[in-house]
Amino acid sequence: MAVRAPRRIARTSRRNFIAAGAAAAAALGMPALLRAQPKTVKIGLIHPMTGMFAYNGAQAFAGAKLAADEINERGGIRSLGGAKIELVVGDSQSKPEAAVAEVDKLSEAGVACFLGGYASGIGLTASQAAARQGVPFMSDTPVSDQITGRGLPGVFRFGPGFATITTAALDALVAINDAAGKPAKTVILVHEDGAFGSGMAKFLAAELPKRGFQVLDSIAHPTPTRDFTNIGLRLRAARPDIVMPSSYLNEYTLLARSIHQHRVPVKGIFSVIGGGASNFKFIREYNAAAQYIMDCNHWIDPNKPRSKRFVKALEERKVDLTYEVMLNYACMLLIADAIERAGSTDRAKISAAIASSTFEDHIMPYGPTKFVGGQNQGAQPATTQVQKMDIEVIWPQQFATAKAIFPIPQA
Amino acid sequence: MLADPVFLLAVAFNGLTVGAIYALVALGLALIYGVLHIINFAHGSLLMLALYAAFFLFTLGGVDPYVAVLALAPGFFVFGYLLQRFVIAPISFGRDTNVLLVTLGLSIIFDNLALYLWTSTTRTINVPYAQTYVDIGVTAVALPRLVALGAALLVGVAFWLLMTRTDLGKAIRAVARERQGARIVGISVEHIFAVSFGLGTAVVALAACLLLPTFYVTPTVGYAFVLIAFTTVVLGGMGSFIGALLGGLLLGVVEAFSGVLLGESLGQIGIFLIFILVLLFRPTGFFGQRVA
Amino acid sequence: MRLRSGQAGALFVLAAFFLLLPQFVTSSYWLGLWTLTLFYALLGQSWNLLGGYGGQVSFGHAVFFGTGAYVSAVLQVKFGFNAWAGAAVAVAAGGLVGAFLGAVSFRYGLRGSYFALVTLAFAEVFRVLVNSWELTGSGFGMLIPLRPGAAHLQFTDRTWFYYLILALLAAACALVWWIERSRFGAYLVAVRENEDAAQALGIDCFRVKVVAITLSGALASVAGVFYVQYFLFVDSHIGYGPAMSVNALLAPLIGGAGTLFGPLIGAVALGALSELTTLALGKTPGVNLLAFGVLLLVILRFLPNGLMGLFRGRA
Known part of the structure; x- marks a missing residue:
């Protein structure tokens, strides 16, 4: 379910x-x-x-x-x-x-x-x-x-705390990428500049290379941030396979909208405690921008x-x-x-x-x-994905309610 | 990436469109500062109230924010007028530090009233044209951004005309420059103060209507803009409209580039470094010592 | 230079009240509230020295507060300094930042709200810097390890923190009292009342203002050191955010700017106001703060000179 x-x-x-x-x-x-x-x-x-x-x-x-x-x-x-x-x-x-x-x-x-x-x-x-x-x-x-x-x-x-969440996020990311035939190789981290976002980014930047991903950039932004257009432009110019955001709800929403509006050609958006990604309000209001976003976050066992x-x-x-x-x-x-x-x-x-x-x-x-x-x-956290109007659990497998859709299907 | 002229132009243009909003918010503040010589701490809260007004007009009445300007700008003019005439002026006795406290008190009241009435939920609207993109060659710009840029320039011109070509403008300038003298020649200083405050508030309402399609509303949203508006006013030269307008646009561009060069987090410093440089080499701001 | 008997009596009662307070207040909540109130009074006194006596209204006193908190925290955590040594350096750093800011802005004759906004901008610059710098803990802020003991300037029994802030506030008040009566204090007030006239009388206004902002900066950083030892945590928003700048000016302005006891009375009044509104209306988020704002306006309407106006009006 x-x-x-x-x-x-x-x-x-x-x-x-x-x-x-x-x-x-x-x-x-x-x-x-x-x-x-x-x-x-x-x-x-x-x-x-x-x-x-x-x-x-x-x-x-x-x-x-x-x-x-x-x-x-x-x-x-x-x-x-x-x-x-x-x-x-x-x-x-x-x-x-x-x-x-x-x-x-x-x-x-x-x-x-x-x-x-x-x-x-x-x-x-x-x-x-x-x-x-x-x-x-x-x-x-x-x-x-x-x-x-x-x-x-x-x-x-x-x-769970930092270490557990980020480790689980990496496990999920690797598993999902492997299952799809390893299409993703490069990553850009976008994170809020407070304790939680910076902590995530620091850990991920250190661990991602060990798991075979190249971190192209790590972009910190303040809370509140008034405009995400530039980050959208930077992402489009750098063309990472995966964007990994860690931000609070409002900034997350603006970021996802910017990525969508600038048609950043990513294979996937995989956030770690994404703030917005697992919020139904965001999914209702910006369904197109929210599609296929994955989020490793505190989440219930839906079964x-x-x-x-x-x-x-x-x-x-x-x-x-x-x-x-x-x-x-x-x-x-x-x-x-x-x-x-x-x-x-x-x-x-x-x-x-x-x-x-x-x-x-x-x-x-x-x-x-x-x-x-x-x-x-x-x-432990769960990894979810926005699929149509629903938030599906895609990892760990014993709790999963759907299969991950990755890479994002090109329309 | 940084050697790519298309990318740089896109960043610059985006900075301009963001700066347009700063300019509009700062324009109101500059007017209030220029005439009343007060720092309006409640400016961000007024922006927040206007955003909520535009939000509810849209969700409850189906009024597009761009149409809502027609109602909100006059409405907020009246609100600002009354606020200055019957709350700020009588309570502060015209003293600068007391004005500061009164506007601070007002911002506490507005923010928490919003929290109480409308809760802390983030609210956004979804208008079809927010997703409409205009290709300007180097980049595609969201339509609302272009509209905001155009509106900022228009309002700048309109204000300039108002100040230089009308009796009201002359009265405002007279009061700004020489209160006692203006009073002697029969100008009601209290009225002009309130009109200036009202005009400043009306511009904030306009800024809110232009901002809402690409932004969100929460009770604390004003703080995202108020510091930058203060900076813009100082940068442009206190009380100068042209200064506020150009200062806002410049800050948008500076922020965009320092964001790209230093990251959005550390990049915030770009604005303040410019600010301090201006302070060191031109303490009166770009267009200081000019009232209108 | 002597106190009048009425003043001496009032001072005695005040001192007795604060010294004996922990004897009667057994609730750690109330003791904590008094500690926080005295902390705001200290922060307010530092603002008062520059803004109340000198007429240089600062919007960015957080720049000094944050420097005190951050320097002492960084020295302890990253460089293994003893807390007391760290505190001493932190206070000196606060004074230094004050001297620098004063030298830069007063050299260009910045006054009034212009000066206010410049201080605000400096605080923002510092906030952005410490939030990005690895040494200052970047986004994490600085967490001081729990090491109870007077040697580490940490106390398990919070009564000691109360006496510490009381002593610091008393010292600050003594300093301001002494300045009030000194030649320097007279110069400072002259600068506030009419800078051009003061200059014409041969007062080196620039020097007076720089000394004032240096002392004010050092005092605010004392408050910063206290905060970080008390809560054992500081981050960029606490240290350099606008909230602390507002706290610094609120108490003296409500109590009476340019008066010795204004900051203390203002801090007590604001504390009481905030407690009462929370007690009466704390059930729904925001309503208590709403009432706080309204009461703030009422106080301003009827006591434009601050609460000290009450006493002065009668005298």
Whole structure:
């Protein structure tokens, strides 16, 4: 099954949703409702709700909210007498100092665990503050390997970091290229100039030659960049076989449009955490520019039943399916599972429960969870490709929903 | 690649079309600076509001951005007029540092109002002509870019005519040069201030309509342009329209070439290096000491 | 040169309040907030020296702040400097950047908003440079390894950070107080009030302004050093982005530019304002900042001289 683009809610789907909720409540026999009002477990979300990354923060919140709502609908944390999960949002304002202040505030407000970070700079400072307060901190999307590499106790990352993602991206690229008879030999990297884009580019520039690709150029651009025409012109002049972009959503969109408009004769666009490539909004609005773009990114395993329910629930909530939503949803499930097993809101116990987690009932293509030094060992990205109106998983093969279309068919 | 004249010409021309947008944004700022001698920190936020206005006219009313100019330019003129007359002037008491704070406060208000009302989602429109390409020999240019370039030049000429050929223009120049004197001869300085602010805001609305087909809107989009607009105004000579126009075009070209030579990231420095060079050798800017 | 008894009393109460504050504030959130407030006050005081007393309004104070943060971070991480030694060099570097910027722009008689925009442009140049340079960590920024201990200028107990910033702010205020009463301070105010007249009186305006911007740059880089030791991280947007430049001028302008306690009062007021709006309206993103902006305008409308205007009006 491919993940369908979320469309407008049909009336029936909302009715189904309510019916499903009622059925779930009935199935549980509503024991929680009969008891005295159970207490709540507070989870602190450190997301950028305002500022440069406000869109990503809103997406991240939507993912955590969906998971928390589902858990609460099914009776909350059972080992705590059906305690409900209460999300407390700390707006990091896309700034480290605000993130730290929010961590302090929420840890005094009694949150059992933190989830968030988004960008590496915010994630690094916020997780440090949480460690100082002794509150476990689950990183959602920061990719810097320093997050867990510093050895701070209670700092976890469920998703993959730089090294894992780029290695997986290279494996996928080589496999796809080999399967097509090695048509691609040259690469140009286009990346945003912050921690994430520069990190990707540096690693890729070092590794690509070892895998038989020649890196013709590495083009850094700022966020925001006002105009991608020149990059389009440069790409057309240099004629690389493959363009590998790593940028945030807005820049990614402008770049893809520029490549398309200047008819850069590439055999493939293969992005690493592309920002735009796995965003249905982009695919709906610029379908022609988005066609055949591959992206190695945080992505769900589309074949899991839970993933199918997840995608449907997002459609009902009119939330775009993006990696922030996926990771926050999955992390929230994992945290709830840890609290369930800890049977306590004690932070040290929750931290220990996360550290020993083998949680498997999530939507990511990771297998059972296993944290070593705070990093989930099974975490890996998936490589997707835009095919018509859908985002198909094309790598790793055990999760694939379609075959890669490479090189781009010439019209 | 760099020895290829076709490529270089393409880069230069593209720089001009990008510079046209800078010029338009800077033109409004230059007018406001030239007359009121204030730095309008809210300029980027006004651009953002105009982009949203154009976006909603298109998505909800089906009005093409180029048509929307007809409504938005007058609308934003009135908005700017009222803003200066009834908010900025009374609150700042005419003091430079207070104007700075008031416009800063306004930008915080506008940005967060946009975030609250329209969320942080990136919005774009898809007009058919955005994909239309005009072959100008060395390169194919997106139609909206050519339109923006033409519009910038036209607006430059229109402003020049307004300033030199009309009574309003004379009044504005009089106020810009000598406030007290203008007041004595019976010009309402407050009115002229507000008119200048309104005109500056109207140009921003025009810039927004020209920009939207090839760009996007978010609550923070203004910051992408505001720093460059400040630089353009200084480069052109504070308060000079011709300076702002040529400064904007020049910055577009400089940015394009330094982007190609140094990479888009480090290439941003090209603009500021030019800026510092101008500062060292011609501190008044290219067209400084001239009010209109 | 002596304090009046009322002033001395106020100073005593103020000093007692801030010294004893950690005794009453056990919440690390509140202590952190006070620490941040004092940090903004320090940054504001550095702006105040140049902008408030000297009338040279800077839009780019981040250029000094970032230099302090980056120089101390780079020296520690890349060259193995001790944090204290790095801090000393960083402060000197901040002063040097100030002297250079001042020499370049004042030599050409740049004033008013022109000077403001030039400082803004310099900050941008630095931002682009550190973001592209391998030595300054390029896009990654600089992460200082966690090494608790006074020898490394890092403290596990954040009360020490509070006292550190309090001491730094007190020293900065003492410096400004001394300048206010010195011949140099009188020259500086004369330059602000009427540069041509000051020049005619034989004051070397250029020299006065360059000294002021050098001191101001050094003070702002002290704030930069503190920031990087406190958060252990800096990147190009934090260090040289426009946000920090705005922070530097906001507190003194709200509190009262050209007054000794303006920056502190402004920082406290802004901190309180931001807390209150978040407390009341923090549920929906943006609404609290919206209210913050509106209240900012209200303050300006009724207190055009800043909050210090309240006290001066009565005196």
